[in-house]
Amino acid sequence: MVAKSLLGADIFARDDLRQALAEHDFASVFALIKKWGGLSQNKIASACCLTPGKVSTITNGTQRVTSFDVICRIADGLQIPGRLLGLAPRPWEESQCLPGTAPPAPGKIPAHEASWRPDTTVDLAAELTRSDLVMDRRTVARALTASAVTGASLLDPLEGWLKPAAPAIQRGPQGRIGTREMNNLEQAARTFRLWDHRYGGGLRRKAVLGQLSEVSSALEERQSPSIERRLYVVMAHLAGLAATMAWDSGLQRRAQDYYALALRSAHAGGDTAFGANVLAGMARQMLYRDQPQDAVELVRLAQEGSRGIAGPRVRAMLYTREAWAMSAMGREAAFRRATAQAEEALTEAAGAEAEPYWIAYFDESELAGVTGGRLLDLARHDAQRHAQAAADRIREALAGRGPEAGRSWALDRIGLAECCFLAGDVNGAVEQTNLAVDAAQGTQSGRVRTQLGVLYPHTVGHSASAPLREARHRIRGLLAS
Numbered sequence: 001m002v003a004k005s006l007l008g009a010d011i012f013a014r015d016d017l018r019q020a021l022a023e024h025d026f027a028s029v030f031a032l033i034k035k036w037g038g039l040s041q042n043k044i045a046s047a048c049c050l051t052p053g054k055v056s057t058i059t060n061g062t063q064r065v066t067s068f069d070v071i072c073r074i075a076d077g078l079q080i081p082g083r084l085l086g087l088a089p090r091p092w093e094e095s096q097c098l099p100g101t102a103p104p105a106p107g108k109i110p111a112h113e114a115s116w117r118p119d120t121t122v123d124l125a126a127e128l129t130r131s132d133l134v135m136d137r138r139t140v141a142r143a144l145t146a147s148a149v150t151g152a153s154l155l156d157p158l159e160g161w162l163k164p165a166a167p168a169i170q171r172g173p174q175g176r177i178g179t180r181e182m183n184n185l186e187q188a189a190r191t192f193r194l195w196d197h198r199y200g201g202g203l204r205r206k207a208v209l210g211q212l213s214e215v216s217s218a219l220e221e222r223q224s225p226s227i228e229r230r231l232y233v234v235m236a237h238l239a240g241l242a243a244t245m246a247w248d249s250g251l252q253r254r255a256q257d258y259y260a261l262a263l264r265s266a267h268a269g270g271d272t273a274f275g276a277n278v279l280a281g282m283a284r285q286m287l288y289r290d291q292p293q294d295a296v297e298l299v300r301l302a303q304e305g306s307r308g309i310a311g312p313r314v315r316a317m318l319y320t321r322e323a324w325a326m327s328a329m330g331r332e333a334a335f336r337r338a339t340a341q342a343e344e345a346l347t348e349a350a351g352a353e354a355e356p357y358w359i360a361y362f363d364e365s366e367l368a369g370v371t372g373g374r375l376l377d378l379a380r381h382d383a384q385r386h387a388q389a390a391a392d393r394i395r396e397a398l399a400g401r402g403p404e405a406g407r408s409w410a411l412d413r414i415g416l417a418e419c420c421f422l423a424g425d426v427n428g429a430v431e432q433t434n435l436a437v438d439a440a441q442g443t444q445s446g447r448v449r450t451q452l453g454v455l456y457p458h459t460v461g462h463s464a465s466a467p468l469r470e471a472r473h474r475i476r477g478l479l480a481s
Helices: 009-013 015-022 026-036 041-047 052-059 068-077 091-095 118-133 137-144 152-162 179-199 205-219 225-248 252-269 272-288 292-306 312-328 332-347 364-379 383-401 407-423 426-440 446-459 466-480
Strands: none
Touching: 009 015, 015 026, 015 118, 026 041, 026 052, 041 052, 118 205, 118 225, 118 252, 152 252, 152 272, 152 292, 179 205, 179 225, 205 225, 225 252, 225 272, 225 446, 252 272, 272 292, 272 312, 292 312, 312 332, 312 364, 332 364, 364 383, 364 407, 383 407, 407 426, 407 446, 426 446, 426 466, 446 466
């Protein structure tokens, strides 16, 4: 028997509460529940198995909630639908349909499988886009402080990707999406991807979110099986783009939400190769967050699920993510082994069947750039052994892809400048730093600016060099803009 909820059903329809729950901003969650739900601090504490003092420190912002166990206790104690917190449906939701949750399918579906049902994926898309499209400046500022999820709380919910997709609940009126409209939606997703690859950043993020919202609305209607599958795949591509754009804008937790949506959408659409690509994106985010062990687990999940399906370029890309994690952990032999596997897989691409458009970027130049970046990681600890090799591979990447690569071109330039500093070539470093700033000015990528921030300390301490002072001034000016 399910205990009666302490909160009224209408409170979960409030936009401010739903936004706070999505961002795990429990200071705002508790404040709003006290204000609109009529619960005292002691009642909240008792329901969530917390002390009143703990609730007080959370509410006043002194302590943030990062423990997955505590988040689950809050969800269960206050009977907050799991999807509002980015969790799988909680066990008590199987026998109780609360506002904001998808109705249970006929027959009992285990909670860990329910979040992977196609209709639940559509609900998640609608909720994410609705909350994001109305984000104001204050909400964005809160979202920027939300930490990325790591460890078991990130990895365990993703295991459902390895299982067959559950049937969706049929609902809504008959849809009218035809082949022509479907082709236009697919072309729009391609156009957005090309723009993001070149420029990065979040300037067109709301356009992507608007398109994603339209696709999720179409999936609320009954479409033909072939159109439905294609809609789910487009939703996966758009959600993946929304993830990278959120990440480029510094919204780490929100990026993970969209990655999770992209993975579920690819699963619903039967696009296993793109699902592996999404997991690789999640791994890359973990590598930037200094969580290489999580990255390894994500890559292995991608490799396991796409075995026998992924083409050579996808396999090569996954090996480079593994190599990246190995270099981050200082495991040089494992890094070289995974890099060799990536090179071997890529040699198969010339004679293989055509692969999806979204992996076409992964060629010899991309492999050289990624490998150069990982050698640069090693060079930061042993410049004498690795700095020159890193510079050689990055130059190879620059020669192969050109300025039109946008964000990648800028990151390569920044990496090459750092290689020069590590090798003691100050004149070369000044030249490359200026080229890096020129390249960075052509993007809106937060990642590019982050890497410029990594380069900046190398320009300090050489005040006798006027050209270097000027290069340092240019970096500072760009980062301050």
